[in-house]
Amino acid sequence: MSDVDDAIAAARSSWSRIADPDPAMPDRAPRRAGQGARRLKRIAAAVIAILIAAFVAGIVSPIGIMGVFLTIVAMLAVTVAIAMWPTAADRPPPPPEKLRTLDLKALPAQTERWLQAQRRSLPAPAQHLIDRIAERLRTLSPQLARVDPAGESADEIRRLIGEQLPAFVDDYARVPTTLRTTERGGRTPDAALSDGLGVIEREIAAMTERLAQGDLDSLQTRGRYLELKYSGDDSAG
Known part of the structure; x- marks a missing residue:
């Protein structure tokens, strides 16, 4: 997770300044x-x-x-x-500080609710990434039923989805709108937001793949077994 942490920290550092939040509650x-x-x-x-x-x-x-x-x-x-x-x-989404304390199985859905509440206040490229992250969270959610809440995988999921993702978006929301397109350190806050969300979206996809690795291996092994056991019979017939 260190590479992901470093990438997100670098994006956050692009604008960590005094700001004024601009909340929004879009309908889906x-x-x-x-x-x-x-x-x-x-x-x-x-x-x-x-x-x-x-x-x-x-x-x-x-x-x-x-x-x-x-x-x-x-x-x-x-x-x-x-x-x-x-x-x-219909109820307001949980605040960011509440997300990190949620049950692991409820975390993806509640994080998605919080993200969708911020969506309208974000630039168009970031909105597209929020939608992709929401899809990733919906895919990840059923997998968490088999994850040990006290295990390392659960800690990684909580850190990325329950802490860093909401904190990252919240940092952007505190940046005054007049400064979001002003370049600072080689990037604008808008660009840094999209870059960071892209990192998060890819890491959630990687988490999903890692959690599914056992099932993928089992499927491939069973498929080879079926081919070896039955394909010869078919050709013989």
């Missing part, structure tokens, strides 16, 4: 569409359950006009409650 249309679909499914399931309950009650004993009215009220109440119930995406 595809994700919101998915959340809306899930809400509709829950509403539909709840309404159907109420109708079934009312039908069964009506078989046992006629529910009358008042029963029909109460059924409608119950359906409206459930619909409003589910529609207004806040989801995880």
Whole structure:
């Protein structure tokens, strides 16, 4: 990790100055569409359950006009409650200092939420890199179920994703907007941000590959075994 640490530190040193944050909270249309679909499914399931309950009650004993009215009220109440119930995406993302204390399995998703909250305040090249990092985090997330939280791999993941990545973006956010395109030490803060994010994106990809190495080796070994065992039979037939 020393090479990654050095590269990120070099990029951060390009602008480590007094600044004024410029927070932003962008919407992610595809994700919101998915959340809306899930809400509709829950509403539909709840309404159907109420109708079934009312039908069964009506078989046992006629529910009358008042029963029909109460059924409608119950359906409206459930619909409003589910529609207004806040989801995880509706809550503000965790602050950077909170990320480093999260459970390892939750870290990629929560780091992605924090990154997406900063996305709109970043220059276009950095936004593209943030999207690529988000994809890397989504790929990495299921792999962490098999990572020992007390192991060296977990420490590396926490350091890069839970500490250095948010600290790096946070440093840029504190740089005044008027200075972000001003060259300092051979690079502008905008360029240094993109360079650092590129380093992080590549390292997350490398982490994913290292964690998958055992499965890749097993797949290749099993494939060779199948070829040796069965390909000869096929040719003989």
